[in-house]
Amino acid sequence: MSLKNVRLEVMQHLEKDVDALIQKYLIPVETIWQPTDFLPDSTKESFYEDVREIRELSKELPYDFWVVLVGDMITEEALPTYESWLMDVVGVDQVENNGWSKWVRQWTGEENRHGDVLNKYLYLSGRVNMKEIERTTQHLINDGFDIGTGRDPYKNFVYTSFQELATYISHNRVAKIAKQKGNKQLAKMCKIISGDEMRHHHAYSEFVERIFTVDPSQMMMAFYDMMKRKIAMPAHFLRESGESIGTAFEEFSNTAQRIGVYTSNDYVDILQKLLDRWEIDKITGLNDEAEKARDYLMKLPPRMYRLSERIKIPENSFQFKWVDPA
Numbered sequence: 086m087s088l089k090n091v092r093l094e095v096m097q098h099l100e101k102d103v104d105a106l107i108q109k110y111l112i113p114v115e116t117i118w119q120p121t122d123f124l125p126d127s128t129k130e131s132f133y134e135d136v137r138e139i140r141e142l143s144k145e146l147p148y149d150f151w152v153v154l155v156g157d158m159i160t161e162e163a164l165p166t167y168e169s170w171l172m173d174v175v176g177v178d179q180v181e182n183n184g185w186s187k188w189v190r191q192w193t194g195e196e197n198r199h200g201d202v203l204n205k206y207l208y209l210s211g212r213v214n215m216k217e218i219e220r221t222t223q224h225l226i227n228d229g230f231d232i233g234t235g236r237d238p239y240k241n242f243v244y245t246s247f248q249e250l251a252t253y254i255s256h257n258r259v260a261k262i263a264k265q266k267g268n269k270q271l272a273k274m275c276k277i278i279s280g281d282e283m284r285h286h287h288a289y290s291e292f293v294e295r296i297f298t299v300d301p302s303q304m305m306m307a308f309y310d311m312m313k314r315k316i317a318m319p320a321h322f323l324r325e326s327g328e329s330i331g332t333a334f335e336e337f338s339n340t341a342q343r344i345g346v347y348t349s350n351d352y353v354d355i356l357q358k359l360l361d362r363w364e365i366d367k368i369t370g371l372n373d374e375a376e377k378a379r380d381y382l383m384k385l386p387p388r389m390y391r392l393s394e395r396i397k398i399p400e401n402s403f404q405f406k407w408v409d410p411a
């Protein structure tokens with residue numbers, strides 16, 4: 086049987102448990118938080134005062150902070166790319182309306198609130214150039230992404246396990262900085278987003294765990310392939326208006342690294358967490374090729390920590406069109 090057919094069989098085998106996994110990891114619409122829970126109520130007279138307070142508190146936060154919040158928001162707003170990508174993965178058949186497509190839709194429904202709440206907050210903050218941000222968002226959706234997973238569910242679930250943890254880290258760090266600067270409301274908002282990301286991380290990690298139990302060698306090879314080519318960030322094609330594809334990404338990630346929201350050390354920490362979580366050292370039943378892949382993976386974190394120590398980040402802020410100088 087071809088590798089692709091085995092993957093389809095494995096996905097169909099796991100599909101019967103997807104309803105239970107939705108119950109375990111996703112929260113019903115009627116009980117989960119909504120963006121309005123963290124934003125001023127525009128039907129109330131107090132709205133004006135609340136907005137004034139947001140604008141006052143916004144002045145306390147530095148330039149790089151706004152760049153990172155904008156970049157994080159744009160990454161969330163490119164959700165159509167991620168949903169359509171996942172819908173095309175082997176075994177996720179939206180035409181047949183199977184369990185996996187239900188998962189993707191409900192995951193998308195939860196994710197959609199992230200860009201929504203951040204967008205409204207940024208609009209009210211008065212600190213950013215919304216039109217430039219909107220242009221970047223439209224560019225990013227137009228440009229799509231290239232994450233090297235193809236339609237392979239194994240590689241895609243490695244990717245999402247990694248990315249959900251990466252977004253957990255960055256939203257959580259943004260929350261900490263906001264709190265330090267006395268902005269409790271923004272801190273609460275980013276903290277609750279990071280909670281969603283952590284749940285999603287656990288869900289995708291469990292999908293991978295289950296695949297390891299039925300197809301260990303191929304799951305190991307998929308993990309190996311993804312780490313060998315490095316995990317690309319979903320916004321790696323980020324650009325500002327009038328610029329060419331991907332040109333804003335490096336400065337955005339430099340900015341995140343400079344203020345400690347997401348660093349090259351975090352990348353290695355995530356890899357180490359995945360190795361621990363999936364107990365890669367204990368997986369049995371591997372063929373020779375997968376044994377070699379495991380060896381490579383186990384040795385990767387110390388190597389990458391050494392490399393990340395040498396990375397130098399420019400000290401000065403990069404001027405983006407999204408945020409006017411303070």
Ligand SMILES: [Fe+2]
Pocket residue numbers: 161196199252282
């Ligand atoms: Fe998100």
Ligand SMILES: [Fe+2]
Pocket residue numbers: 196248249252282285
């Ligand atoms: Fe997420």
